[in-house]
Amino acid sequence: MKNTIILDDKQIAHRIRRIAYQIYESNVNEKEVILAGIIGNGYALAQMIAKQLELISPLKVILCEVKINKKQPRETITTSIPITEYENKSLVLIDDVLHTGTTLIYGVKHFLDVPLTQFKTVVLVDRNHKKYPIKADFKGISLSTSLNENVAVKFTKDKAIAQLE
Numbered sequence: 357m358k359n360t361i362i363l364d365d366k367q368i369a370h371r372i373r374r375i376a377y378q379i380y381e382s383n384v385n386e387k388e389v390i391l392a393g394i395i396g397n398g399y400a401l402a403q404m405i406a407k408q409l410e411l412i413s414p415l416k417v418i419l420c421e422v423k424i425n426k427k428q429p430r431e432t433i434t435t436s437i438p439i440t441e442y443e444n445k446s447l448v449l450i451d452d453v454l455h456t457g458t459t460l461i462y463g464v465k466h467f468l469d470v471p472l473t474q475f476k477t478v479v480l481v482d483r484n485h486k487k488y489p490i491k492a493d494f495k496g497i498s499l500s501t502s503l504n505e506n507v508a509v510k511f512t513k514d515k516a517i518a519q520l521e
Contacts, residue, residue: 362481362507363497363518371496372401375478376408378494380415382476383446388416390447392435394463395423397452400511401480405450418442422449422463429462439470446474452509453518454479454495456487464490481507481518 363371383389389409393402399421406417421436435442449463460477467475476493484500497518501507506521 360520361517362499362520363516365515365517368480368496368516368518371480372404373408373412375494375496376405376412379405379448379476379478380409380413382493383415383474386415386446386473388418388445390418390420390437390442390445392420392422392442392447392449392463392467394449394451394459395421396426397509397511398422398450401452401478401509402448402450404511404516405478420447422466424459424463424466426459429458433462433466435466442472443470444473446476447472448476448478450478452480453507454482454486454490454492455507456485457490458487460492461488461490480509483507 391402391406393399402419406419409415409417423434425431451460454460478494479492480496482492482495482498508521509518
């Protein structure tokens, strides 16, 4: 079976810029925002969004890597910055693909114990096959796929691509 490109590098760049504007619009009264990217591609996407936010807004962007075991999401979740650096602030949880919602829902659960002024979620691709009642506030694209199809996002130094496998 042949891989089908869902989003090419230019389309991903466009969607990242649009998501950055949406984050700014929802945080227009804030001085800073925490971009919490789930380890791996979620964090890579958070870094790309941070660059765009810094270009288009006066917001101070703080990056945070969320370390979650995607195969065992009930294990302890940790972050690259201490809780005191994001409590009572606006936080955006970011991942590349929303498959079943397992990773995102456990990520959300981690931050529910922390007082935040605002909490939003971002995904580049929303597959619409959720196992949990979770949604992305901002998404690059919604895609209805069959359960046996996989969406893979690949970020390299030079380009990005999202494809159906």
